[in-house]
Amino acid sequence: MKTLVIKQTLLTCLLFLSCTGLQAQERIVEQPAFDAWSSTTLEIDKIALSDTATVFYIDAYFRPKYWIQVVKETTLRADGKTYPIKAGDGITLSEKFWMPESGEASFRLIFPPLPKGTKTVDFIEGDEEGAFKIWNIHLDGSPANSSLAGKKNPAETPVLEKPEFKNGTAVLKGHIADYKPEMNLKGRAWNFNLLNGSTEEYNITVQPDGNFTLEVPLYYPTGLNIVSNFMNGLIYLKPGETTSVEINMPEICRSQSKKQKDKPSLGEKYYFTGALAALNNECSNSSLRFVSVSPKSQEDYMQMFSDISTMNADQFKAYWMDRYQKEKAVLDSHTELSDAYRTLLHNSLKKDLAEQLLGISGMTEYAYRTVNQIPRDSVIPKDKKVIPTIEYYDFIPELVSNDPYLLYDGSFTYLISYLQYTNFTGEDRAAGEKAPDNTADLIKVMGTDNGILFDLLAAQRLSKPIKEFRPLSDEELAQAGKISPVIQEALTLMNNKVKQTIEENKKKSGYTVNRVNIADIPAEELFNAITTPYRGKVVFVDFWATWCGPCKAAMRASEPVKKDFVGKDIVFLYLAGENSPKGTWEQMIPDIKGEHYRMTDAQWTYICNKFGVQGVPSYMIISKDGTPTHFQVGFMGPDKMKEMLMKELDK
Known part of the structure; x- marks a missing residue:
């Protein structure tokens, strides 16, 4: 006191x-x-x-x-x-x-x-x-400084080039004006690979002079997603060509600030040259960067769930069509946009609408559970499930067309995944039953079996073994040649990379797979069987999945923390389920130091329900006597992770 x-x-x-x-x-x-x-x-x-x-x-x-x-x-x-x-x-x-x-x-x-x-x-x-x-x-009342103050981009109208398949490395060169080395800025970038449905991630490290360079293998012109202090959004790149950008950091920060945004502009935010420069200059500096039919806030989401929780298929479609028309009206009101940029935004809006409409069964069930507070492990009445018939899907030819310009929006890959697993006929499927090949139904809906959509569907089916680290045979690669020589070349490159990774992983150590044989252990006894060997040590449990981007990002962030505890009584335990493909899991874990277990669907479901794992990543800390002392969904951050482990270790 x-x-x-x-x-x-x-x-x-x-x-x-x-x-x-x-x-x-x-x-x-x-x-x-x-x-x-x-x-x-x-x-x-x-x-x-x-x-x-x-x-x-x-x-x-x-x-x-x-x-x-x-x-x-x-x-x-x-x-x-x-x-x-x-x-x-x-x-x-x-x-x-x-x-x-x-x-x-x-x-x-x-x-x-x-x-x-x-x-x-x-x-x-x-x-x-x-x-x-x-x-x-x-402190002297002067405005912010920018060496680019007053600079303007050329008055050049963008032309949307028709995308074609081509293998090559796209190069992005950037310079942050007025950069100070102590800023130590970094960024992340990713693009969607439409040929195999994967997300490919890259780090951006800014050099002390404010320069950075990023090389991205591409197979068609598309958008690169960037998240950083100096740039957020899409930059359009072309395979085999270079795009350069000069970044007006003071203007970006001024426009972000609630207290500075009404002060005079310091010039444009971005100045592009090189491949697709005019298109990038417009979209990166535009006041309209994003259009979507999705709710804009948590309150909007909860209202949406309430709205759709009692809808049938026709009402559900009408609801989202109405939201689409309202967002399209906003887009149309921006008369300053070029035809090229307007086309990209409109395609993005159509893609967004299609995702909502294709997700009808899962979305209405989730809304019904949310509104009525029904746990996910409880069965809901059959008459509350919305499973549309094939007539419902008449929107697909317009929204998910064979338009090659959709390649510019890499997240189009989500639609392809939706289409591969869509139950067009509405027939009942047993829980866990593998979705049958629905190609014939899709052809019926589309009215054709030709076009870029079907090429991409075929490429993704062929590439699935590569994603699961099962190299393709020469015969399978030859099938890719029937789609396109460029697609065959791309899949061959991916295939060779997987073979190389498999060989490199054979030489790695520092990870352990299944210390106990879990195959025959009842689900209710599994967690105790897994953790008992670690009594006397603190256990950090990571519930994750191979396809989970936030899981992988958290693992990267936690690496320095794990190194701090080398040689101490702490075990890092990683649990995944069968929704992580076995081949992918086996080839990812050599880079994740710790103890690894891949559970059956029944075991995973039981443990998730037991501990309240509502999503991945989720984390648990277990004390030396085997008692769980902390659980949370989502990464706590490296600093908090270290603090919590130190506290538990010192007990």
Whole structure:
């Protein structure tokens, strides 16, 4: 109690000194401009500068009922010197700050006084990845700096080139203007491979001079998805050609900021040259980047579930068609768009609608369960299931056409997957029954068996063994040649890569498969049988799947944590089910150090229901005596993971 009183007294004195100092010689910088930031969560409303303190008035914007944190290691950096934070007012440093229902909050951060004449300062919440950072905050009232200020892209109307299959490496070269090495920016990129239905991921590392280069094997012109501080969205690339982009980071950050967005523009955000430059310049700088019939918020999703939970097939189709027409009206209202870009957005909207309509059975059942709070392991009445007949699917020829321009939208691969497993006839299937070949039904719906859609369906069927790390035979590769020589060449390259990976994996170690034979163990006894050998050690359990992108991303993020615990009494246990193909699982786990088990569907279902695994990735921590002490869906982050394991290890 005495320590608490002393701390409160010190904080009160500190705030008093800062306030009295401000009254005497304060200088207020209202909504100061800045050149770049790492996150849109913290906005500076004003900065009070005095001889006794520098006070940042912060407005925070984040998801309601989620927490943020400002650590006690936070500093200001100016002219080569560092000024450590002294206190927080309205927020406790290094503790979770829970956002209110509004998703908005305000607090103050108090730092030592800065030297008079300081023109810019950096706000650095920490040097680790994910920390809040705001660079070049202007204390003299001047606007943000951009070496690209006022620059304009050429007034060139994009032309949508007809895509053709071609094997080659697309190169993306980028430069972030006004980059500072301490920004240490990184990004992720991925594209959908329509020939095998997979997602191929890439890392983007920005060099100290602000440059980055990415090489992507492609088989047709398509969009590369990028998520980073400096770019979000699609960039269109062509196989065998180079696309270059100059990135106006200060303008990107200004336009993101609630307090800076109404200030004068610093130029356009992106300047493309090279392959598909005009198209990229328009779509990357457009005010309309995305169209979708899907709900826009959690509240909208819950209302959607309520709406469709009692619908029949015709009502369901009418509901989504109505949403489509409303979104199309919004798209049509943007008369400034070129025909090329409008075509891509409209195709994306049609694809989105088709996904909703094809998902009718699963979506209506999920909505019925959600609204009526029925667990997924409970059977729902048969008359509550919506299984349409073949007449329902008359929308497919229009929405999922044989249009080659759909290649530009790589996520078209989801539609191909939907089509392969669609129950066109509405016939009953037993639980777990393998879906029969529905090609004849699809041909009946489409009215043809020719075109790019059928080429891609055939390619994905041929490539399925490759995805499961079962190399194709020469005879199977010859079948690909009947579709297209380019597709045959592409599948041959994929096939050779899989063979090489299999050989390399034979040399790897550090992972163990099935320490106990689980095949004959009853589901209710399995988890105990798996974990009993690890008594006396802390067990970190990862429920995952080979096809789960977030699972793989979390594994990459957790690697440094696992290395910190090498040689200590901690076991990393990875559990997957039969929905992870055996060949794929076997070839992925050599790169995932730990203990691995692949369970039957019955075993997986039992364990998921027992522990409340509603999705992957999910995680559990088991104490040394075998007691589960923590469970959560979704990765907790590497820092929290390390903290929780250290706490359990020290018990």
